[in-house]
Amino acid sequence: MADVVVEQGRLARAARPRKRASLRNAMGRKSTVAFFLTLPLILLIALLVLYPAFYSVYLATLNKAMTKFVGLSNFTFLFKRETFWMVVRQSCIFAVTAVVFKALIGFIVAHFVHNIPGKKQRKWRGMLLVPWVIPPAMSTLAWLWLFDPSYSAFNYTLSFFGIGPIPWLGDTFWARFSVILVNVWYGAPFFLIMYLAALKSVPDQLYEAAAIDGANWWQKIWHITLPMMRNIIAITTLFSLIVTFANFDIVRILTSGGPLDRTHLFATWAFQVGIQSSDIPLGACVSLFMVPILAVAAVFILRDVNKRGNEA
Amino acid sequence: MSTLAIDKAGPTRKVKLRSMSRDRTWALRWSYFFLVLFAIFFLIPPIYMLITSLKSSAEISAATNPWWVFHPTLSNYVELLTSNQFLRFFWNSSMISIVVVIVTMLISIPAAFALARMKFWGSATLATGVFLTYLIPDSLLFIPLFKMLAVVQDVTGITLLNRWYVLVFIYPTLTVPFCTWIMIGYFASIPKELDEAALIDGASWLQTLTRIFIPVALPGLIAATIFAFTVSWAQFLYPLVFTTSIDQLVLPVGITTTLIKGDVFNWGQIMTGALLGAAPPLVIYAFLMDYYIAGLTAGATKG
Numbered sequence: 001m002a003d004v005v006v007e008q009g010r011l012a013r014a015a016r017p018r019k020r021a022s023l024r025n026a027m028g029r030k031s032t033v034a035f036f037l038t039l040p041l042i043l044l045i046a047l048l049v050l051y052p053a054f055y056s057v058y059l060a061t062l063n064k065a066m067t068k069f070v071g072l073s074n075f076t077f078l079f080k081r082e083t084f085w086m087v088v089r090q091s092c093i094f095a096v097t098a099v100v101f102k103a104l105i106g107f108i109v110a111h112f113v114h115n116i117p118g119k120k121q122r123k124w125r126g127m128l129l130v131p132w133v134i135p136p137a138m139s140t141l142a143w144l145w146l147f148d149p150s151y152s153a154f155n156y157t158l159s160f161f162g163i164g165p166i167p168w169l170g171d172t173f174w175a176r177f178s179v180i181l182v183n184v185w186y187g188a189p190f191f192l193i194m195y196l197a198a199l200k201s202v203p204d205q206l207y208e209a210a211a212i213d214g215a216n217w218w219q220k221i222w223h224i225t226l227p228m229m230r231n232i233i234a235i236t237t238l239f240s241l242i243v244t245f246a247n248f249d250i251v252r253i254l255t256s257g258g259p260l261d262r263t264h265l266f267a268t269w270a271f272q273v274g275i276q277s278s279d280i281p282l283g284a285c286v287s288l289f290m291v292p293i294l295a296v297a298a299v300f301i302l303r304d305v306n307k308r309g310n311e312a
Numbered sequence: 313m314s315t316l317a318i319d320k321a322g323p324t325r326k327v328k329l330r331s332m333s334r335d336r337t338w339a340l341r342w343s344y345f346f347l348v349l350f351a352i353f354f355l356i357p358p359i360y361m362l363i364t365s366l367k368s369s370a371e372i373s374a375a376t377n378p379w380w381v382f383h384p385t386l387s388n389y390v391e392l393l394t395s396n397q398f399l400r401f402f403w404n405s406s407m408i409s410i411v412v413v414i415v416t417m418l419i420s421i422p423a424a425f426a427l428a429r430m431k432f433w434g435s436a437t438l439a440t441g442v443f444l445t446y447l448i449p450d451s452l453l454f455i456p457l458f459k460m461l462a463v464v465q466d467v468t469g470i471t472l473l474n475r476w477y478v479l480v481f482i483y484p485t486l487t488v489p490f491c492t493w494i495m496i497g498y499f500a501s502i503p504k505e506l507d508e509a510a511l512i513d514g515a516s517w518l519q520t521l522t523r524i525f526i527p528v529a530l531p532g533l534i535a536a537t538i539f540a541f542t543v544s545w546a547q548f549l550y551p552l553v554f555t556t557s558i559d560q561l562v563l564p565v566g567i568t569t570t571l572i573k574g575d576v577f578n579w580g581q582i583m584t585g586a587l588l589g590a591a592p593p594l595v596i597y598a599f600l601m602d603y604y605i606a607g608l609t610a611g612a613t614k615g
Contacts, residue, residue, distance in 0.1 A: 009446045013442045033517045034430040040491060041423035047520060048485045049445050052456035115343040124347055126601055133604075135546030137564035138586040141358035144577050145364060153360060154379035174435045189354065190608070196607045199329050200369065237445075242524070246449030249567065253568060260614050267451030274455045275553055291452070298447045 013197040037216055057283040066281060074285040082267050083269075084263050088289070091265045093176070095245040097182040098179050102244075104239055105184065106191020113192070114199045125196065132189040140253040141181045144169075147254070172262040182250050187243075191236055199225070231304055238301045268288045352485055358590070364583035365389070370415055374567060388584040398585065404476045405589075406544060408562060412483040412544040420536065421486050424495030429507065439496060446489035449472055455555050457482060461554065482550050487540040494539075494610040498532030499525055508568045528609045535607030544550035544594045563589040 064071045078084045115123050131139065146153050147168035157166045166177050206224050215223070226233075248267040251257065256265035257272060264272070266289060274283015348560045364372065366384045376382060392398045426432070427439045472478045485494050502525060510520045526533065551562045558570060567585040571578060 001445045030430045030517075031432045034426040034432040034435070037422035037426035037430075037517075040382070040419040041442070041488065042438070043488070044419060044484055044488055045441065046447050048457070048482065049448060049453065052453045052460060053448070055460060056456035061461060095488055101524075103348070109347070112343040112350070113536055115339055116347070124351070125605075126598075128347075128354055129597075129601075129605070130358060130594070133541075133593050134358060135548070135564055135593065137548040137568060138590045139357050139548065141568065142361045143585045145577075145583060146360055148358065148577075151372065151378065151579075156378050185354065185357070193605055193608055228371075242447055243447065245423055246451045248451045252548075252552075263436075267449075270451065270455060271549075271553070273437040275458065280455060280459055284459075287455055289453050290449070294447065294449070294452070298444060301447065304441065305443065 001273060013115050056284045056288060059281050060288055062281045064279050064281060066143075074281055076283070078285060078289075083264075084286075086261060086287075087266060087269045090176070090263065091245060091290075094180060094183070094247075094263075094265055095241055098180050098187065098244050099237060101180070101184045102187040102191050102240060103233070104237075105188040106195050109188070109192050110195035110199055113196055125193070128192055129189045131186050136186055136249045138255060139186065140182060140250050143178070143185075144254055147178055154211045169255050170259060172259060175263050178253055181249055182254060183244060183247060186250070188300055190240065192234045194232055195229065198229040202228045235301055235304050237295045238304070242297050242301075245293055246290055246299075332386055335547060348551050356556075358587075359417055361587045361590075364547045364579055365587050369578060369580050370381045378576045389588075392581060394590065395503050397558060397570065398566070398588075401561055401563045402588075404557075404561065404566075405563040406592075408479050409541050409544040411480045413488060413540045415480065415484050415538040416487040416491050417533075417537065419484060420492040420495055421526065421533070422521065424499055425525055427492070427495050428487060428496045428499035429525075432516070439493075442489050442492050446493060450547070452492050453485070454549055457550075458553050474560055475555060476551075476555055476562065478554060479547075479562070483544045483547060483553070486547065487543050488535060490543075491536040491540055494536055494607060495529070495532055495611055498529040502528050526586065527605055531606065532610070534600065534603045535610060538596055539607045540595065 052099045059066070061069055061071055062073055064073075109128065113121055116124065122131055143150045145151075149167065149170065152165070152168065154168065158166065167174055169175050175224075200223060204227075210220050210224055245265075246267055247265060248271065251263055251265050251268045252271070252283070257268050261269070266286060270287040273286055274280050361376075363379065363381055365388050366381045366386070368383065368385050368387060371381075371383055405458055423442075427435055427442070458473075459476065464470070465472045506524055506528070507520045515523065546564065547562075548564045549564045553598055555561055555565070558566070560567065563585075565588060567582065571582045
């Protein structure tokens with residue numbers, strides 16, 4: 001941008017009226033201005049998002065020392081490894097379970113908040129959104145401490161109810177449970193806020209009409225709330241699916257993939273293989289397996305967002 | 313299930329005589345009851361952070377009631393806030409976040425203006441592209457970016473890896489797409505008459521942007537700024553991969569890597585660090601909650 005302005009000034013000083021006028025025309029022309037306004041954005045996306053994305057495909061076809069082209073042998077190598085299939089399964093279990101519970105808790109709590117008088121809603125909403133505001137790396141540390149094997153605050157509390165010490169992060173089932181629990185804790189407030197905004201946009205007359213027709217609360221939810229919120233539920237769920245599927249922080253800090261790789265997700269395994277064991281091509285290969293599911297979710301989100309745009 | 317159905321269909325069905333207002337009072341009471349339960353679930357980790365941060369290591373290892381502080385002390389805070397290492401993390405995080413916010417705004421505001429108001433060749437495609445970029449997660453790009461930085465470093469001789477300032481160039485990939493997207497929404501909601509009037513009065517496109525669009529869309533701008541700041545403050549994966557020396561680390565990575573020494577967890581200090589690291593976003597949130605929430609919901613509702 002600066003270059004263009006300087007150039008314009010220089011030419012203006014050269015005092016050549018005709019040239020100046022044509023330049024001003026060019027400057028004033030919408031497409032030229034628009035091009036310069038969007039140029040930094042285009043450069044950023046092209047250089048630091050699109051280029052790395054394709055570069056990662058190229059990297060995935062190299063050998064470990066990155067000296068020669070090996071085609072798809074990294075992929076076939078992964079297919080033969082049991083850990084890889086475990087990571088695929090775990091990522092899917094993790095993402096689907098976490099998103100379902102986030103959506104459910106968000107939906108339920110949004111109704112409770114919506115029920116209470118308007119003035120107090122602000123206070124409650126403010127309190128319930130706190131998990132989303134704290135950087136996940138920081139709050140996961142707090143969870144790690146709550147799960148601590150020897151001084152676990154949870155086990156201390158549970159011991160009063162006669163429930164034996166639970167190996168929160170040491171046992172396969174409980175480690176997966178804990179990782180999902182932390183993710184649900186972190187993500188549910190996002191759903192809550194989105195659903196609350198959507199609930200407020202449902203006209204009260206619909207519920208009044210339904211009440212007169214003798215509908216019970218379940219019928220009201222099923223026939224009014226859900227259809228009215230359909231679009232926002234779809235967008236929020238798909239968006240959360242992408243973010244959860246690509247999650248890194250929580251598993252990395254809580255279990256680092258353990259015990260015995262039983263909680264690894266694509267992101268954490270790619271980090272371990274690609275950065276910690278410095279096998280960059282294999283790491284790139286692992287992370288590329290996230291693309292198909294991300295692409296499917298992205299296509300559906302885009303469809304819904306565009307639909308919304310057309311309705312408005 | 314079946315008995316319930318039979319009951320309902322039975323001839324002696326009881327007619328509910330409770331009044332509407334009593335129904336409402338009960339619904340309200342139940343709502344409060346469950347809200348308190350969920351609030352406890354949502355607030356346990358931050359509260360536990362605070363409790364632990366006030367304990368001495370002796371009290372933590374004594375394994376007394378973890379939910380209560382018997383001898384509150386501020387020693388953890390004093391120790392961290394006087395440690396050069398921790399202040400260095402804080403400084404790195406602050407510098408990166410502030411610069412990233414500025415860079416993000418400089419890139420996304422003009423772009424959003426052009427995409428919202430100037431219909432040019434490919435503008436619709438570009439807007440969709442921006443939204444799609446927002447959906448590309450960091451965990452997909454960290455390996456190629458790491459390799460790219462290594463290659464550029466080898467070719468040009470400029471040290472890029474293990475330098476905190478390189479994150480200033482990488483973070484905008486996370487913040488710019490979303491900020492552009494919500495700013496497009498805010499700009500598009502400004503009535504066309506406003507900028508048409510300005511253009512008729514002889515304002516240039518840039519003047520229209522700075523004199524009309526930015527002031528009118530200020531709430532959106534604040535929401536985008538908050539988003540950019542919190543994202544860069546919380547980012548964990550990129551600094552973990554790109555920086556390793558202790559003086560180059562940002563807060564989240566610094567706390568997780570330096571305060572945990574091998575198997576020794578100094579929990580009092582870790583929780584204090586985590587709480588101090590969570591403080592800036594929490595303070596912003598406390599004061600600008602409405603903007604924060606507006607930014608959160610705008611992503612999916614503006615289109």
